[in-house]
Amino acid sequence: MKILVTGGAGYIGSACTEYLLDKGYAVTVFDSLVTGHRDAVDKRAEFLEGDISNRELIINVLKKGGFDGIMHFAAYSLVGESMTNPGKYFQNNLGAGINLLDGAVEGKVKSFVFSSTCATYGEPTQIPIPENEKQSPISPYGESKLMFEKALKWYSSIFGLKYVALRYFNAAGASKNFGEDHNPETHLVPIVLKVALGKMKSIKIFGDDYPTPDGTCIRDYIHILDLAQAHELALHSPRSGHYNLGTGNGCSVKEIIEASRKITGHAIPAELVGRRPGDPPRLIGCSDLAKKELGWKPRFENAEAVVQSAWDWAKNNPEGYLS
Numbered sequence: 337m338k339i340l341v342t343g344g345a346g347y348i349g350s351a352c353t354e355y356l357l358d359k360g361y362a363v364t365v366f367d368s369l370v371t372g373h374r375d376a377v378d379k380r381a382e383f384l385e386g387d388i389s390n391r392e393l394i395i396n397v398l399k400k401g402g403f404d405g406i407m408h409f410a411a412y413s414l415v416g417e418s419m420t421n422p423g424k425y426f427q428n429n430l431g432a433g434i435n436l437l438d439g440a441v442e443g444k445v446k447s448f449v450f451s452s453t454c455a456t457y458g459e460p461t462q463i464p465i466p467e468n469e470k471q472s473p474i475s476p477y478g479e480s481k482l483m484f485e486k487a488l489k490w491y492s493s494i495f496g497l498k499y500v501a502l503r504y505f506n507a508a509g510a511s512k513n514f515g516e517d518h519n520p521e522t523h524l525v526p527i528v529l530k531v532a533l534g535k536m537k538s539i540k541i542f543g544d545d546y547p548t549p550d551g552t553c554i555r556d557y558i559h560i561l562d563l564a565q566a567h568e569l570a571l572h573s574p575r576s577g578h579y580n581l582g583t584g585n586g587c588s589v590k591e592i593i594e595a596s597r598k599i600t601g602h603a604i605p606a607e608l609v610g611r612r613p614g615d616p617p618r619l620i621g622c623s624d625l626a627k628k629e630l631g632w633k634p635r636f637e638n639a640e641a642v643v644q645s646a647w648d649w650a651k652n653n654p655e656g657y658l659s
């Protein structure tokens with residue numbers, strides 16, 4: 337099967353590309369390299385540098401490519417930035433994504449897998465969060481992903497495009513060759529590991545007055561290789577659908593820091609600062625549906641194993657990607 341991976345030079349897209357290639361798929365990575373890295377593109381993949389906002393280009397690629405499936409990762413993904421620059425999020429994550437959908441229809445692509453997020457739920461009323469929880473995003477980032485989920489539904493009912501939207505919880509960890517390297521980095525695990533590598537003095541804890549046992553926010557850290565497995569399964573799903581991808585286990589900010597101290601042997605000094613706007617206290621996913629309907633079997637169920645794999649990659653790549 338031939339798969340187009342948009343955003344295949346990014347954090348999750350690069351690991352999924354590697355996973356697909358290991359399984360014998362032919363993969364073309366389409367990435368603008370605005371946030372991705374050329375060195376994060378698996379050498380076995382075909383690489384096309386381009387932006388999905390270039391309508392003519394992406395439609396041509398899909399019309400001529402003979403792709404069986406698309407995995408769509410290309411997106412901006414910083415909640416905080418989306419609160420100050422919402423247009424960037426709607427324009428790229430929704431508007432440019434429509435070019436890809438039109439290309440998928442013109443290219444007669446049989447299966448579309450979309451990288452969605454638990455940020456589409458906003459502040460959930462149930463923990464762990466099931467897929468039927470009300471989707472009420474509290475940021476333009478979450479809203480842009482929800483809007484694209486809605487567009488998918490229309491393309492499915494009008495053109496018969498089969499799709500699966502995967503709502504990830506907190507993606508973390510690394511494969512042997514590919515890991516997390518954002519610029520600027522805002523995510524907890526890579527920042528904690530930067531402190532362990534001596535690249536930062538301390539980790540800032542954003543608030544310890546949340547209604548959680550130790551007062552810090554709880555998240556569900558899901559390994560990127562488990563996300564990759566779900567993407568492959570979703571490609572073959574006989575019907576369209578929406579699935580959460582999380583472990584069902586929550587881990588607080590303080591617990592992540594403590595686990596990282598044990599794993600790295602570094603003291604990892606922490607500094608308590610105020611809350612970061614827009615952070616819900618607890619986000620834990622119920623992924624029973626993905627297990628039942630897609631046959632998903634996540635391999636990493638505790639955050640320590642996830643941090644360990646992120647650490648293995650960070651130690652081998654202390655400067656991140658060179659390109």
Ligand code: UFG
Nearest residue numbers: 413414415453454455522523524540541542553589612615
């Ligand atoms: N945190 C700190 N200090 C830091 C960084 C993070 O205390 O330096 C805390 C945050 O306040 C939060 C937790 O660590 O409580 C995790 O924060 P991340 O930034 O790593 O991830 P988020 O929970 O903010 O992730 C959210 C959504 C994802 C979405 C992602 C996009 O849960 O679905 O934002 O950036 F994809």
